[in-house]
Amino acid sequence: MLQDSLKVLLVKRTSAPFKGRWELPGECVDIELDDNTDMSALRNIKALTAATPQFFEQLQAFSGINRDPRGFSVSLVYYALISPQCIAVKPSAVEEVKWMDLSAIQDLAIAFDHKQIIATARSQLQQKALYSMIPVYCLADQFTIGQLKAAIEAIIAKPIQRKSLIRRVEASGMLEALDEKVKSGGRLAQLYRLKSDTETVYFERSLSFG
Amino acid sequence: MLQDSLKVLLVKRTSAPFKGRWELPGECVDIELDDNTDMSALRNIKALTAATPQFFEQLQAFSGINRDPRGFSVSLVYYALISPQCIAVKPSAVEEVKWMDLSAIQDLAIAFDHKQIIATARSQLQQKALYSMIPVYCLADQFTIGQLKAAIEAIIAKPIQRKSLIRRVEASGMLEALDEKVKSGGRLAQLYRLKSDTETVYFERSLSFG
DNA sequence: TAAATAGTGTCTCTAAGACATTATCGC
DNA sequence: GCGATAATGTCTTAGAGACACTATTTA
Numbered sequence: 323m324l325q326d327s328l329k330v331l332l333v334k335r336t337s338a339p340f341k342g343r344w345e346l347p348g349e350c351v352d353i354e355l356d357d358n359t360d361m362s363a364l365r366n367i368k369a370l371t372a373a374t375p376q377f378f379e380q381l382q383a384f385s386g387i388n389r390d391p392r393g394f395s396v397s398l399v400y401y402a403l404i405s406p407q408c409i410a411v412k413p414s415a416v417e418e419v420k421w422m423d424l425s426a427i428q429d430l431a432i433a434f435d436h437k438q439i440i441a442t443a444r445s446q447l448q449q450k451a452l453y454s455m456i457p458v459y460c461l462a463d464q465f466t467i468g469q470l471k472a473a474i475e476a477i478i479a480k481p482i483q484r485k486s487l488i489r490r491v492e493a494s495g496m497l498e499a500l501d502e503k504v505k506s507g508g509r510l511a512q513l514y515r516l517k518s519d520t521e522t523v524y525f526e527r528s529l530s531f532g
Numbered sequence: 533m534l535q536d537s538l539k540v541l542l543v544k545r546t547s548a549p550f551k552g553r554w555e556l557p558g559e560c561v562d563i564e565l566d567d568n569t570d571m572s573a574l575r576n577i578k579a580l581t582a583a584t585p586q587f588f589e590q591l592q593a594f595s596g597i598n599r600d601p602r603g604f605s606v607s608l609v610y611y612a613l614i615s616p617q618c619i620a621v622k623p624s625a626v627e628e629v630k631w632m633d634l635s636a637i638q639d640l641a642i643a644f645d646h647k648q649i650i651a652t653a654r655s656q657l658q659q660k661a662l663y664s665m666i667p668v669y670c671l672a673d674q675f676t677i678g679q680l681k682a683a684i685e686a687i688i689a690k691p692i693q694r695k696s697l698i699r700r701v702e703a704s705g706m707l708e709a710l711d712e713k714v715k716s717g718g719r720l721a722q723l724y725r726l727k728s729d730t731e732t733v734y735f736e737r738s739l740s741f742g
Numbered sequence: 743t744a745a746a747t748a749g750t751g752t753c754t755c756t757a758a759g760a761c762a763t764t765a766t767c768g769c
Numbered sequence: 770g771c772g773a774t775a776a777t778g779t780c781t782t783a784g785a786g787a788c789a790c791t792a793t794t795t796a
Binding site: 351358393396 | 563590593595606608
């Protein structure tokens with residue numbers, strides 16, 4: 323999720339190991355409830371935020387003998403992008419759930435190998451931000467080009483050319499301009515939204531790696 | 533593996549369900565032997581072929597209630613590229629192990645959802661062939677540009693421009709020319725090999741999608 | 743010499759980078 | 770008017786596509 327900066331949803335552990343530390347949300351697959359692990363991951367998200375993620379995909383499996391002091395473990399990790407409109411955390415869980423700024427993760431003690439998992443997810447998201455329109459899924463349902471530019475720059479941690487972004491927006495055909503403009507500190511900015519039933523566009527070139 | 537055409541290593545099932553059908557090799561993780569699932573997958577490969585794959589990575593996890601008649605199951609799928617020099621199947625397993633032409637998979641009854649898994653792997657390999665030097669790992673340790681071109685075209689099932697490939701080979705700096713040329717039906721072809729300790733190069737553009 | 747494949751030269755084309763220019767806004 | 774942000778215009782640049790042309794081999 324993006325609001326000023328990229329954020330990740332963490333929960334506080336209530337039992338050993340790593341009691342009291344923050345970790346990524348997740349629990350065991352419930353074969354009674356979940357037809358597959360995708361459904362299981364989505365169920366986890368909905369238990370915390372009531373958000374239906376606009377973007378959701380499997381990251382990768384993490385496994386090993388050293389990642390949990392209790393022994394060998396395997397985690398199937400998914401990541402999702404959700405709109406800042408949907409950040410509300412379920413009241414029942416407010417105490418132990420928190421949106422954590424990605425830049426703050428660095429200096430935090432995180433349970434298990436979850437700091438490494440977050441880094442991997444971020445790296446994958448950075449790559450995809452360079453060659454796809456995926457960053458639009460971090461935004462509210464109405465947004466300006468300037469906000470999209472800020473989202474991409476937050477993800478890749480580098481500035482991009484506004485002109486290049488506008489060319490991509492036009493080429494993608496994913497967005498439609500609304501009959502509305504919005505204040506932005508200077509000239510009014512055109513509002514856009516996702517066209518309905520549009521598919522995520524992937525480009526054949528990446529933006530510059532610097 | 534590539535020899536004339538892309539091939540995938542299959543084993544014949546010796547027990548129900550799907551007894552007698554071909555499937556992808558794989559077995560349960562052995563916590564005694566495997567520090568993580570990567571090692572487990574490599575152990576599986578070595579049990580069949582004695583090859584050390586030049587390229588090896590996790591594809592994704594497949595899971596669900598319907599993919600195995602015995603109930604809910606999860607498979608962590610890896611794929612590897614190995615040189616045609618290493619295709620020898622361990623003698624102990626010759627009966628039940630086979631390199632199957634990818635184009636022949638279509639009309640074959642494959643166990644479980646493994647046909648779908650193969651399709652997913654192929655699709656991922658196709659994408660990577662368009663923006664990376666990964667196809668070099670399908671080849672023997674000495675090869676010509678023409679062979680590399682054939683490998684890429686076998687993977688993506690489309691012709692590419694020889695000139696574009698040469699530009700990429702030069703830009704990548706991954707290969708070195710040997711003091712040797714080889715017959716090819718016309719003018720002798722320059723032999724290349726991977727430089728030692730070279731890293732796989734990824735490009736910022738994909739070759740055309742057609 | 744012809745056919746085949748290897749390798750080069752070079753023009754075009756596309757889309758990103760860079761950055762100037764114009765258009766609006768609030769103050 | 771001034772500073773700030775939005776939007777456009779346009780020249781440059783990198784690298785792929787296309788394809789002609791040359792080089793070298795075998796038949």
